[in-house]
Amino acid sequence: MLTVENLTRTFGGVTAVSDVSFEVAKGTIHAVIGPNGAGKTTLFNLVTGVYTPTRGSIRFEGQEIGGLAPEKLARRGISRTFQNLQVSMNLSALENVMTGAHLGLRSGLLAAMVRWPGIAKRDAELRDRAADLLRFVGCGDHVNAEARSMSYGALKRLEIARALAADPRILFLDEPAAGLNHTETHEIEELIAELGASGITVVLVEHDMKLVMNVSDRIVVLDYGKKLAEGTPAEIRVNPDVVAAYLGAESEGV
Amino acid sequence: MTAPTSPAAIADPPPSITAARARRSRHGVTLAFALALAVLPLVLPNAWTFDVAIRVAANATLAIGLNLLIGYCGQISLGHAGFFGLGAYGSAILTGHFDQSPLVALLASALVVGVLAQLVAGAILRLQGHYLAMATLGFGIIVSIVLTNEAGLTGGPDGMPVTDFAIFGLRITGEGRWYWIFAALLIAAIVAAGNIVDSPAGRALRALHGSEIAARVVGIDTAAHKTRVFVLSAVVTAILGSLTAHYMGFITPGVASFHKSVELVTMVVVGGMASIWGSVVGAALLSLLPELLAGLDGFETVAFGVILVATMIFLPRGIVPSLAARLTARGGEPC
Amino acid sequence: MSTFLQLLFSGLTVGATYAMAALGFSLVYNASGVINFAQGEFIMLGGMFAAALTAVGLPLPAAIAVAVVAVAVVGLLVDRLAIEPARDADVISLVIVTIGVSMILRGSVEIGLGKGSHALRHFSGETPIAVMGATILPQSLWVMAVTGAVVAALALFFGRTRLGKGILATAHNRLAAQLVGVDVATVLLLAFGLSAALGAVGGILIAPIATTSYDAGVMLGLKGFVAATLGGLGSGVGAVAGGVILGLIETFTAGYLSSAYKDAVPFVLVLVILVVRPRGLFGLGPSTRV
Numbered sequence: 088m089l090t091v092e093n094l095t096r097t098f099g100g101v102t103a104v105s106d107v108s109f110e111v112a113k114g115t116i117h118a119v120i121g122p123n124g125a126g127k128t129t130l131f132n133l134v135t136g137v138y139t140p141t142r143g144s145i146r147f148e149g150q151e152i153g154g155l156a157p158e159k160l161a162r163r164g165i166s167r168t169f170q171n172l173q174v175s176m177n178l179s180a181l182e183n184v185m186t187g188a189h190l191g192l193r194s195g196l197l198a199a200m201v202r203w204p205g206i207a208k209r210d211a212e213l214r215d216r217a218a219d220l221l222r223f224v225g226c227g228d229h230v231n232a233e234a235r236s237m238s239y240g241a242l243k244r245l246e247i248a249r250a251l252a253a254d255p256r257i258l259f260l261d262e263p264a265a266g267l268n269h270t271e272t273h274e275i276e277e278l279i280a281e282l283g284a285s286g287i288t289v290v291l292v293e294h295d296m297k298l299v300m301n302v303s304d305r306i307v308v309l310d311y312g313k314k315l316a317e318g319t320p321a322e323i324r325v326n327p328d329v330v331a332a333y334l335g336a337e338s339e340g341v
Numbered sequence: 342m343t344a345p346t347s348p349a350a351i352a353d354p355p356p357s358i359t360a361a362r363a364r365r366s367r368h369g370v371t372l373a374f375a376l377a378l379a380v381l382p383l384v385l386p387n388a389w390t391f392d393v394a395i396r397v398a399a400n401a402t403l404a405i406g407l408n409l410l411i412g413y414c415g416q417i418s419l420g421h422a423g424f425f426g427l428g429a430y431g432s433a434i435l436t437g438h439f440d441q442s443p444l445v446a447l448l449a450s451a452l453v454v455g456v457l458a459q460l461v462a463g464a465i466l467r468l469q470g471h472y473l474a475m476a477t478l479g480f481g482i483i484v485s486i487v488l489t490n491e492a493g494l495t496g497g498p499d500g501m502p503v504t505d506f507a508i509f510g511l512r513i514t515g516e517g518r519w520y521w522i523f524a525a526l527l528i529a530a531i532v533a534a535g536n537i538v539d540s541p542a543g544r545a546l547r548a549l550h551g552s553e554i555a556a557r558v559v560g561i562d563t564a565a566h567k568t569r570v571f572v573l574s575a576v577v578t579a580i581l582g583s584l585t586a587h588y589m590g591f592i593t594p595g596v597a598s599f600h601k602s603v604e605l606v607t608m609v610v611v612g613g614m615a616s617i618w619g620s621v622v623g624a625a626l627l628s629l630l631p632e633l634l635a636g637l638d639g640f641e642t643v644a645f646g647v648i649l650v651a652t653m654i655f656l657p658r659g660i661v662p663s664l665a666a667r668l669t670a671r672g673g674e675p676c
Numbered sequence: 677m678s679t680f681l682q683l684l685f686s687g688l689t690v691g692a693t694y695a696m697a698a699l700g701f702s703l704v705y706n707a708s709g710v711i712n713f714a715q716g717e718f719i720m721l722g723g724m725f726a727a728a729l730t731a732v733g734l735p736l737p738a739a740i741a742v743a744v745v746a747v748a749v750v751g752l753l754v755d756r757l758a759i760e761p762a763r764d765a766d767v768i769s770l771v772i773v774t775i776g777v778s779m780i781l782r783g784s785v786e787i788g789l790g791k792g793s794h795a796l797r798h799f800s801g802e803t804p805i806a807v808m809g810a811t812i813l814p815q816s817l818w819v820m821a822v823t824g825a826v827v828a829a830l831a832l833f834f835g836r837t838r839l840g841k842g843i844l845a846t847a848h849n850r851l852a853a854q855l856v857g858v859d860v861a862t863v864l865l866l867a868f869g870l871s872a873a874l875g876a877v878g879g880i881l882i883a884p885i886a887t888t889s890y891d892a893g894v895m896l897g898l899k900g901f902v903a904a905t906l907g908g909l910g911s912g913v914g915a916v917a918g919g920v921i922l923g924l925i926e927t928f929t930a931g932y933l934s935s936a937y938k939d940a941v942p943f944v945l946v947l948v949i950l951v952v953r954p955r956g957l958f959g960l961g962p963s964t965r966v
Contacts, residue, residue: 135558161560173558175551177615178544181356185541186548190560192541196569199540200533206540211357218356230356234551253559417768464951470767471711475905476950478898479943486940599898603775610772638791639890642783649776653769654761 088113088288089134089257094143094153096133103129105312106143111257111305116283117290118299121309122332127292128170130309131261134290135167136160147257161190164256168246170265170292176235180226180245183234184217185210187252213252220248225274240271247278251287258282260291264298276302300324308332364539370618371531378524382517391516395588397628398523399581402530404608404620406577409534411606412614413543414570415550416466417474419602420481424575426488426597427454428582430495433503433592438494443506447583451576458575462568478599485597500593503586519588526584527621530577534617546570547615578605607645611652613659622661678809683931684924685807689816689885691923692823693719696878697900698907698915699830700871706910707843707867710759710770714778715875716897717785721747722876723883723892724785727794736797744876750781751872755865763864778897786890796883819881826877827916834912843867895939902942906949908959917957 089111096104104126111117119127132138134145136157145153147163166187175183192213193206218230224244229237237245243263250258263279264272276298283289283302293299299306300320308315308323310332316323323329353359378398385391403425410416431450435441441449465476489498506513513519537543549556549563556563586592595601604627612623630648634641656663697719704712725746729739754777762773799818804811834840843863845852854860879888879896886892899922907918922942930938949956 137554157554157557158560158562161558167558169555173552173555175548175555177551178547182544183548186544186556186561187559189541189545189548194541194545194561194566196537196542196573199537199542202536202540210539210541211361214357214360215355231353231359249555249559411768417771419771465947468950468954471705471771471909472905472950472954474711474767474771475901475946479902479946479950482898482943483940483947486937486943490936599894606768606772610768614768639783639786642779642786644783646776646779646781646783649772649779650758650762653765653773653776654758657762657765657769 088148089290090144090146091130091134092144092146094130094133094140094145096129096138096141102312104133104309107309107312107314108143109307109314109317111288111290113288114283114286115288115304116279116302117288118303118306119290119292119309120294120296120299120306121315124311125309126312127309128261129312131167131259131292135165135259161253164253165259166250166253166255166257167259168243168250168261168263170261172239172242172246174234174242174245178234180221180229180232180234180237181214181217183245184220184248184252185213187249188213188216188254190253217248217252220251221245224248224251224278240267243267244275244278251282255287257288257290260289260293262292262294264293264295272298367535371528371535374531375528378528381524382520388516391520393628393632395516395520395523397625398520398527399585400605400608400628401621401624402523402527403578403581403605404612404624405527405530405534405617406574406581407605408609408612408614408617408620409537409546410570410574411609412616412619413538413550414546414567416567416571417470417606418477418571418574419474419599419606420477420479420484421574421578421605422597422599422601423481423484424454424458424578425582425585425601425605426484426594427457428579429503429586429592429596430488430501430582431579432583433501433586434494436504437501443504443583443587444508447580450583451579454579455572455576458572459568462571466564466567466571478602481597481602482599485594485599488594488597495594498594500591502591503589505590506584506587513587522584523588526581531617531621538617542566607649609659611648611659613661613663616659616661616665619659619661623659626660679931681808681810683927685810685812685816686931687924687927688920689819689882689923690927691920692819693878693882693896693919694899694903694923695916695919696823696826696874696881697896698903698919699827699912700874700878701901701904702907702910702912702915703843703867703871703874705904708759708763708864710774711901711909712759712868712871713771713774713897713901714754714781715871715900716893716895717778717781718747718751718872718875718893719879719882719896719900720888720890720893721750721781721785722879723796723888724789724794724879724890725876726880727796727883727888728789730797731794736799740880743880744873747876748869748873751868751870751875752865754872755868759868760861760864778893782890782893789890791890793887793889794883795887796880798884813885815881815884819885822877822881826874827912830912839866899942902946904956905946906956908956911956911958914956914958 092108094104094107095102107130119130121127129138133140136155139154144151147165152160152163192209193203198206221227221230224247226241226244226248229241234245247263264275267275272295279289279291279302303320305318306320306323307317308329315332316326316329381394385394407418407421410418428450431453432443432446435446435449436443461480465473468476488495495501513522545556545561545566549561549566553563608623608627609620611626613619630644631641634644652660697715700715700718701712704710722743725743726739729742730736758773758777762769798815800814802813804813834844903918903922904915906922907914922945925945926938926941929941
């Protein structure tokens, strides 16, 4: 579904991502892991349109998407969440989730001014569907809440609900468990597994090894911007290069 | 897997119903306000009070348009009076020098302003914060200088007279008739703005204000949305400019000055950002202030300044939203 | 040739004034991220206070000293009473606050000293000096010399002293500055006081040439802001360069093209710069991480 080929990105003198290639098959959960600074988030930002590749190609469902702006990628069914939380705090939880489905709605100013028929009805349907999505990701208590009153963990799940609102073909989760405690991490793990089971293709960047090992179908390991290894969790677990790169992170439970 | 929802939550009505109820009560308030405006002429004692009411209505309409840009969408414009001046002088010149009908002149000026706003927006809306403030400020001042200097067309610093307004032969003169026009426009603005805010378009604007990158990744073309609301508010401002010019019968380049741009922003910010009723309140307050301090020029300036500073310190979200927040907090909702 | 020289002298003089205004903007912006729309009023206050004090009989040097100190105090008060309480607000709120402050200052002067214009005595007489076919007023030489001295002093202050470096550090990263013991609130206070004093000096220098009145600050402030943007917000070198360049372009445009549109020149320039290179000549670009 997604093919990354010889992807490279440099910033000034620093090569953040260097000649990375891998493929993500449809309907799988694919994880990108690596020590801090390995280039995982840069890779994410390249694939989701936040950065432009210096070299290399990114193909989604056969079409080249490298360098396309994020709003164009959304049209192709690509959704993502953010490591550092990008939530519109001035909106309510529901409204944030509703923006996820923006592309399916008529969003012209003039049409809105005159209450063009159909806008209100579809908005009402979306509002209820957004409430369902919030409940699905475990934010059922926050259906009527304002975004700014929600906890960090709840907001991370809100982002997932927002990403799901677009019925994405592929979902990119940027460190979904970052900053969460054990219980919350477990809940996220279950949520991701459920998403995978429902057929959505998921690509995630994550530090929590337990979660990654439990939930992924395939894992790509990055180190210093290069691909170090790729394989199933079982293969990665025993890969000597990976173990060496992570020496010092043993406490994370590889 | 999902967190257990409390029994009370299950018994809550679906959010769409709650939202529909909220919308109906908003419509109710608007209707009540419209009725109040309809009845007001019966209690206004003289032409001067009508004049004040007209000015409040005009300023409120301007403030609502500007609030869509500043409050809801989070942009800044310190040059909107430039659009007002272009609308005003466009109408004045087309009717005065070129014998066009007032309605045609109004529409033509609005169209030109729309195109100009589109071009300006394309050039500057990618700027943020102080840079955007500076760019809009520069635009407004350039317009005001041009209007002052091109005396052949505009009458220069002393201004120029403006013919009466007429719609299909019916001349609109006198505060009585003008009141209905401005009041109707205000109601239309309240309704239209409310419809925008309560729609996907409005949500997109507010979302991009909160986080532009989050808006982009869900597919919102933030540049296009910002441009559209900028153009809309510019066109509304220009139309108000045209009508005000005809109402007053005379305009001077001062209507496009930096001072006027600041007044407009003040009404929005003091009344309440992202609040339609806030704009009405802000416009009322700041239109009535000169009346109270008439003749005491220095004091008026100082009072204006004190209101600005005090509001930003004590009621940072503006009067209406801050008061609304205080009222709902006292309503016993857990913080 | 003599017209060119005449315009050059004029341009450098007014450019020096813009440079002082721009420095005041940059200083406050550096310390707090705030664009102080009241900077122009500090300039106006300097000239007005000095004029008023000489009018009641104070000798010129004393009037100047008292005026500068008084305006510096006003700057401190502005920071304490208006800026500090609103410090965490967003950009547009801060813009509004400083605009409000400028109105309070302007209105107060209108009440206290009336609407008329006031003239300050030229420091060393009004006899123009002949230079290569053009004339230059002694006051112009004062403007350029004092501005140059002030710029040099500021360069030393920010480059060599602990306090100066502290102010710059706060500009780059407030949290980091706090962590190493820089008192942010005090830094802001000093920045305001200093920029007010700078404005006052600029206003006093130019008052004999330009006369001053309660609303003289508005345009000066805006043009100073433009000069700071041209040179790069937050850059001291940029402020001076921006001011001088603006003064020269404005004067030469008025001299050779059209004096009616002289006042439009700064704003056309700023629009061009903001579209082409928003960070100005010497400014650093913004950077955000996703």
